[in-house]
Amino acid sequence: MSTPWLDRYGAQRPAARALYAEAKGLIAGGVGHDMRYSPVGPIYIDHAAGSHKWDIDGNEYIDYGMGNAALLLGHAPPAVLKAIQDALGKGFHFGNDHAPMVEWARLIHDLVPAAEKIRFVNSGTEGSMLALRLARACTARNKVLRFEGHFSGWHDYVGRGAMVPFDKPVSLGIPAATLDTIVVIPADLAQLEATLQQDQEIAAIMLEPSGASWGTVPLTIEFNRELRRLATIYNVILIFDEVITGFRYSSGGYQVYSGVTPDMAIFGKIIAGGLPGGAVVGRADIMQFFDYTGEPQHDRYGRVTHQGTFNANPLSTAAGIATLRIAATGAPQQHADRLAQMCRQGMEEILEREQAAAYVYGDASIFHIYIEEYPGSGAPSRAALRTDKAAKLKGIPGRVVTALQKNLQIRGVDLLSYTGGVTSAAHTEEDIIKTLGVFQETIRTLLDEKVIGRVG
Numbered sequence: 311m312s313t314p315w316l317d318r319y320g321a322q323r324p325a326a327r328a329l330y331a332e333a334k335g336l337i338a339g340g341v342g343h344d345m346r347y348s349p350v351g352p353i354y355i356d357h358a359a360g361s362h363k364w365d366i367d368g369n370e371y372i373d374y375g376m377g378n379a380a381l382l383l384g385h386a387p388p389a390v391l392k393a394i395q396d397a398l399g400k401g402f403h404f405g406n407d408h409a410p411m412v413e414w415a416r417l418i419h420d421l422v423p424a425a426e427k428i429r430f431v432n433s434g435t436e437g438s439m440l441a442l443r444l445a446r447a448c449t450a451r452n453k454v455l456r457f458e459g460h461f462s463g464w465h466d467y468v469g470r471g472a473m474v475p476f477d478k479p480v481s482l483g484i485p486a487a488t489l490d491t492i493v494v495i496p497a498d499l500a501q502l503e504a505t506l507q508q509d510q511e512i513a514a515i516m517l518e519p520s521g522a523s524w525g526t527v528p529l530t531i532e533f534n535r536e537l538r539r540l541a542t543i544y545n546v547i548l549i550f551d552e553v554i555t556g557f558r559y560s561s562g563g564y565q566v567y568s569g570v571t572p573d574m575a576i577f578g579k580i581i582a583g584g585l586p587g588g589a590v591v592g593r594a595d596i597m598q599f600f601d602y603t604g605e606p607q608h609d610r611y612g613r614v615t616h617q618g619t620f621n622a623n624p625l626s627t628a629a630g631i632a633t634l635r636i637a638a639t640g641a642p643q644q645h646a647d648r649l650a651q652m653c654r655q656g657m658e659e660i661l662e663r664e665q666a667a668a669y670v671y672g673d674a675s676i677f678h679i680y681i682e683e684y685p686g687s688g689a690p691s692r693a694a695l696r697t698d699k700a701a702k703l704k705g706i707p708g709r710v711v712t713a714l715q716k717n718l719q720i721r722g723v724d725l726l727s728y729t730g731g732v733t734s735a736a737h738t739e740e741d742i743i744k745t746l747g748v749f750q751e752t753i754r755t756l757l758d759e760k761v762i763g764r765v766g
Contacts, residue, residue, distance in 0.1 A: 315755060319350060319716050325366045326354050345378075345727050349712060353719065358385035360736040363724070371724040372741045374677075374731025379524070379554045380579035382642050383633060384736020390583045390632045397628035404624065410631060411622040417634045418581070418589060421562045423571040424550070427597035429590045430622040434553035434578030435463030437588045438516070440616055441574050442467050444590065445514035445547045447599050447614045453511045455546070457497040459522030462551045462576070468516075470494055472523075474705060497522070497529060499536050506544040515541055516549040519564045519572075524554045526678050526730065528671070531568045538570050547596070553578040553588070557637045558646075558732070559674045567674070580637065583629030586620065642735035646675035649742055650733040653677055656746040662692060664753050667763040669695055678730040681714065681756075683707045686763025695765070713761045717752040 320327060330351040334340040339347070346352045354366045361384055363373045373385070383390060397410075415428045431437045442454055456462070456471040469484040470477065471494035479489060493512060495501050506512060515537065521528035541548040550572040552563045557580040559567040565575065574592035581589055591597075599614045620626075636642060654677050657670040667682035669692055680695070683706070689695050706729060714729055723745050725731045756762045 313713075313759060315713075315717050315720060316350060319720050322369055322720060323351070323353065323365070323367045327351060329354055329366065348715075350716065353724070360384045360386075361734060361738065361741050369719075369722070371719065371722050372737075372745055373724050374733065374745075375724055375726045376732050376734050377584050378579065379558070379726060379732045380582075380584040382558055382580045382637060382646065382734055383583075384734045387633075387636075387736070389636060390629050393583075393628040393632035394585075394625055397624045400624065402623075402625055403620070405619070407622070408624060408627070410624070410627045414622065414627050414630050414634070417631060417638070418577075418591060421557070421566075421634065421638055422575065422577075422591055423562060423565045424573065424575045424593070425589075425591035426594040427592060427600075429597065429600060429616065430618075431578075431588045431590060431616075432586050432618055432620050433463075433588050434551070434576060435465055436618070437553070437576035437578060437590045438463040438468060438551065439465045440614075441549050441576050441590045441592075442514065442516070443616075444574070444592070444596060444599055444614050445549065448596050449513040449545075449547060451511045451513035453491050453493055453509065453513060455493045455495065455502070455505065455512050455515045457517050457522065458494060459527055460516075460518045460551070461523055462516055462518070462553075467491065497527075497533070499533065499540070502537070503540055503544075506540060506546060512544075512546055514547040514549050514574075516551060518555070519550045519552070519568065519570070520555050520559070520673060520676075523728070524726075524730070525673060525676055526728065528673070531570070534564075534568050534570045538572070541573070547574060548572040550575040552576060555674075556580055557634065558643065558676075560643060561638050561640050580633060581630055582626040583631075583633035585626040585629045587622070587626035587630060636735075643675065645735050646733040646737065649737045649739065650675040650677055652739065652742050653733065653745060656742065657749055660746065660750045660753060664750075664757060665692070665764045665766060666753055666757060667692070667695060667765050668753070672730070675733045676730065677732075678728075679714070681706055681710055681729060681762050683710050684760040684763040686765065689765050692765050710756075710761055713756055713759075714752065717755055718748060721748040721751060723748045 341347045355363050356366045364370050418428050419425045458476040461472045462468045466484045466488045469479050470492045472480050476494050519534050552575045555564040556577040578588035602609050654670045661668050667686035670679050672678050
């Protein structure tokens with residue numbers, strides 16, 4: 311694959327190309343996270359501040375990745391930096407509980423409706439593992455029900471359902487017996503109720519409440535309300551994966567945004583201020599399965615065990631407290647939401663002018679771009695792309711995703727993943743205006759090179 315923009319991408323990044331050549335000989339797979347892989351090589355970031363970041367070749371980006379959506383306040387916010395520095399001066403790891411951990415828990419308890427009790431973990435994936443263990447323990451059932459395309463970490467017990475084909479494992483190395491505990495269905499309420507009626511072994515329903523793959527295939531508030539009703543009727547634990555939506559959709563996450571309270575929820579990313587950390591929260595009667603009684607038989611066989619060397623470590627705790635104090639005001643979310651809406655509207659206007667077979671959508675501070683590969687489906691208008699069928703088929707060919715991402719990057723804009731991004735409290739109207747100029751140039755390039763199609 312050789313195009314003028316691809317040549318330009320490589321020419322802008324000689325240090326990155328050299329470093330990637332070295333990394334492939336040292337780092338398994340060549341990258342630190344599967345989503346950082348690119349057939350033309352990753353970018354290597356040197357430093358970041360506010361809404362911008364700079365790579366090792368000196369290229370500057372308006373950042374809509376925001377640390378995989380972990381940075382609601384932007385890069386290196388002063389209040390969070392100071393909190394980390396103050397904590398660092400007292401020692402960066404104790405291996406013991408400490409007073410700020412209780413303050414952090416209190417903030418979460420007061421903000422999140424489902425958080426009657428809190429248990430700290432080190433990541434969203436750890437939270438997902440622990441939540442499922444807890445659900446199995448308190449229901450004495452073994453299965454989790456998941457919706458097609460929803461992602462809740464990379465561990466074995468969510469090892470089916472996140473990617474097409476949905477009935478196949480997402481990776482080598484997952485035991486068949488583990489896969490047998492995962493039930494995957496489309497996000498269809500009638501099929502959900504039929505499944506709950508037929509399968510008495512389902513312990514929990516776990517989903518991204520905003521929709522599959524951080525809202526790429528959106529769900530509605532009405533869907534989540536009915537989901538809550540059905541989970542209650544069939545006595546199944548409802549678990550919201552709020553790793554991305556938590557404290558982003560509102561100061562209390564998707565739960566406050568929607569008015570729907572799950573039985574348990576998983577948090578990561580923003581909850582620890584962008585440092586490693588997370589939490590499982592839930593109803594007190596569920597979370598009591600962590601409790602000790604002092605009776606040996608119970609404490610060995612009647613409770614859920616959980617360890618973790620770095621759970622609620624001092625630095626993540628400090629960053630989490632500083633971030634949640636600001637998030638609790640609602641101001642960061644209001645600012646980020648307003649700029650995301652400005653971005654979505656501006657992109658839509660550009661796509662309409664160019665009559666590109668694409669559209670932009672999203673909630674809160676998130677935007678997604680749906681693009682049809684050339685020559686397109688033949689839809690008579692952009693409005694005709696917005697059908698139920700299109701919404702269920704958000705898969706975009708890899709060459710289109712790569713072309714969009716790299717054309718944006720060579721012009722100084724970086725997305726979160728696939729074809730979407732998030733805004734933060736640090737983004738500015740100037741950032742959005744610049745981004746829209748870059749987006750227009752990129753769309754025209756992709757149309758001229760017949761990477762994407764037009765409508766009509």
